[in-house]
Amino acid sequence: MNMTSSYDKTHALHAAEHVDPARLIGAIDALATIGARSDGGVDRPALSALDIEARRTLIERAQTLGCTVTTDACANLFFRRAGDEDLPPVMTGSHIDTQPTGGRLDGAYGVLAGFECLAALADAGVRTRRPLEVAIWTNEEGSRFQPGAMGSSTFVDPARLDGFRTVRDAAGVTFGATLDAHRTAFPALDTRAPQHAHAFIELHIEQGPLLELADTPLGVVTGIQGVRWHSVRCMGAAAHAGTTPMAVRRDAMTLAVRVRGAIEACALALGGDAARITFGSWNIEPNSINTIPSTVTFTVDFRHPDPAVLARFDAALKNCLAPHGADVRLEPLFEHAPVHFADTAIARVHEACDALGARSQPIVSGAFHDALHLAKVCATAMIFVPSRGGISHNPLEATDDADLVLGTRALAHCLVELCNEAR
Ligand SMILES: [Zn+2]
Missing domain, CATH: 3.30.70.360 (Alpha-Beta Plaits)
Known part of the structure; x- marks a missing residue:
């Protein structure tokens, strides 16, 4: 078999085309019912019973997609689709904990778009050189336990975990106790040691007004201020x-x-x-x-x-x-300090937008994200879609379905291209 031609450029586009709008929006709607607020928002604190329930549904879905599911010492979850070669994976994902007055998209969109990519690759029959992993990073919001981004920061610097374990929430429960409860809730999951990733791409809503004001559906995020x-x-x-x-x-x-x-x-x-x-x-x-x-x-x-x-x-x-x-x-x-993402990863995002014929513009993230930490250990970039009215951390948080779908297609394209990189 000719290994070079077996990973040609058409695969990325093929995967992007297999993104299924109804399946993606349906998954977003379904996750938003877990911790739903009466005003349309979502309140799903990190490692609460609701978070565990949400994780359980996603673990089941990943298994039906043929993925291997593992966890680590900070209760991050990794959903892996095997590659043809045993190389460091390309990762995507985000978080599913929310602010108390959270919306349905902050974090959840990035995770569910990652799942949609796993499903689209399966439907398209696309194989990749590297494994593809969707991650759920624990406690990104920092509203139940401070600081935020405990999962992703521990992934890049495991020594931080000891300090995090003793942090208490408002009710006096330690973060360590919730990690132990997570372990008990999912006894069948293997706990893995820290691993090297080839690249990380996080898809997220902008949470600000710039893309909407410019009438641009995709933001190529160059860094975080x-x-x-x-x-x-x-x-x-x-x-x-x-x-x-x-x-x-x-x-x-x-x-x-x-x-x-x-x-x-x-x-x-x-x-x-x-x-x-x-x-x-x-x-x-x-x-x-x-x-x-x-x-x-x-x-x-x-x-x-x-x-x-x-x-x-x-x-x-x-x-x-x-x-x-x-x-x-x-x-x-x-x-x-400000973070500038990897030029190689930014170029892949840009390439994906162009390949889809979608308008895009460079943008700097105003908010912190898990990608801030991943950027320290692997080629990292982000994709933004517009937030209606620039509103976030609010039940009114919304993005047009067409933009949610386009963002997911760009993600699929980008992930396949990165997965097929030999080095
Ligand atoms: Zn977020």
């Missing part, structure tokens, strides 16, 4: 609101509002249209209608795709605060 979190504490002196003349006040809120304005101006000047600056959490002491505030603490969330801009922002922030001396204190809380 970086973030800086800080806390800013402004000090004044509490005094009587009625008796203290304006000129002698030390009002912490007046100071905080001035500092907030300066930080925003500097973020926008440095970052331009790509800057995202948010002051989302405020704490006022004593928080009384007739007392001048003595202390105001607020948070800064600054995001940008360019690491140089993030570094300049750090310096500019110190300059903004310097004139206020000891009255303003800055505390860094968290940071994550």
